[in-house]
Amino acid sequence: MLLSLRTVRVGWLPVVAAAALAACGGEAPPAPEAEVSLAGAIDFHAHSGPDSRPRSVNDVEAAQAAQAAGMRGLVLKNHYTTTAGRAALAMARVDGIELFGGVVLNRSMGGLNAEAVRHMVWDEGGRGKVVWLPTFDAEYYLTREGSSEPFVSVVVDGRPAPELEEIFGLIAEHDLVLCTGHSAPEEVLLLLPAMQRLGVENILITHVFGQQPTLDQMRSMAGAGAVMEIDWLAVFSGGRTIDEYVEAIDAIGAEHFLMSSDLGQAGNPLHADGLRDYVRALRGAGVSDADIDTMLRVNPARLLGLQP
Numbered sequence: 001m002l003l004s005l006r007t008v009r010v011g012w013l014p015v016v017a018a019a020a021l022a023a024c025g026g027e028a029p030p031a032p033e034a035e036v037s038l039a040g041a042i043d044f045h046a047h048s049g050p051d052s053r054p055r056s057v058n059d060v061e062a063a064q065a066a067q068a069a070g071m072r073g074l075v076l077k078n079h080y081t082t083t084a085g086r087a088a089l090a091m092a093r094v095d096g097i098e099l100f101g102g103v104v105l106n107r108s109m110g111g112l113n114a115e116a117v118r119h120m121v122w123d124e125g126g127r128g129k130v131v132w133l134p135t136f137d138a139e140y141y142l143t144r145e146g147s148s149e150p151f152v153s154v155v156v157d158g159r160p161a162p163e164l165e166e167i168f169g170l171i172a173e174h175d176l177v178l179c180t181g182h183s184a185p186e187e188v189l190l191l192l193p194a195m196q197r198l199g200v201e202n203i204l205i206t207h208v209f210g211q212q213p214t215l216d217q218m219r220s221m222a223g224a225g226a227v228m229e230i231d232w233l234a235v236f237s238g239g240r241t242i243d244e245y246v247e248a249i250d251a252i253g254a255e256h257f258l259m260s261s262d263l264g265q266a267g268n269p270l271h272a273d274g275l276r277d278y279v280r281a282l283r284g285a286g287v288s289d290a291d292i293d294t295m296l297r298v299n300p301a302r303l304l305g306l307q308p
């Protein structure tokens with residue numbers, strides 16, 4: 001059974017589907033409308049304020065809501081400032097939840113600036129764990145958008161930008177997670193050998209579908225040991241379909257994917273609400289709870305160095 005986006009979003013499907021199942025009286029496939037538990041779930045892509053973009057909740061409110069939903073943790077992402085200290089501060093205010101922060105190497109952080117990574121790691125509380133390559137300032141992203149804004153290049157003359165040597169080294173040394181931001185699939189594939197050579201072990205391809213990779217490119221990323229993020233926001237907002245995700249999961253294997261919300265925008269559902277809809281949509285498209293468990297719980301925990 002396939003759920004349309006609209007059906008999932010308006011939320012009346014559970015009643016209808018439950019009635020239909022009761023009526024036919026029999027063997028239900030993994031039921032999309034069954035209770036969705038977020039116990040153990042970690043949202044690796046959670047936006048919250050304060051931010052220079054409008055957000056629905058601040059860090060503490062996001063943490064409280066995730067904790068109330070029974071989640072295990074959140075990675076707080078801000079495109080322009082470091083969130084390591086903020087994660088520590090919010091975690092001190094909310095019991096029973098793991099919060100992580102990081103830094104996105106956009107121009108506001110100095111671009112490919114190793115010093116920004118160092119200070120993210122040194123921030124009191126030790127919650128700085130994630131380094132994203134440039135996102136909204138990425139060369140690929142801005143060029144694709146037809147923008148004339150200055151950009152940060154991760155590949156220069158067909159080779160990894162020289163600054164990445166030190167940055168990848170720091171990521172390896174401190175056992176951080178390297179997320180690829182809005183780098184092109186071709187750039188990612190060119191950078192992966194350098195990441196490996198410098199000992200980077202935890203690699204997450206930021207919302208992989210956003211950069212429009214081919215299936216073969218995704219296979220190569222998986223083959224190089226990277227985990228690929230598939231986010232709910234892209235489906236929720238209509239840019240991607242759950243079927244595209246499922247096709248890739250079926251072809252490459254759930255062990256190579258990670259589910260995140262990428263929510264937190266003003267006006268959008270909260271992280272946990274989005275993740276619940278995400279689980280229902282995947283179940284509706286035939287994905288097993290075991291695979292969902294791998295993508296929502298096991299892989300995020302492993303990347304972050306937590307016990308699965």
Ligand SMILES: [Zn+2]
Nearest residue numbers: 045047077262
């Ligand atoms: Zn995002």
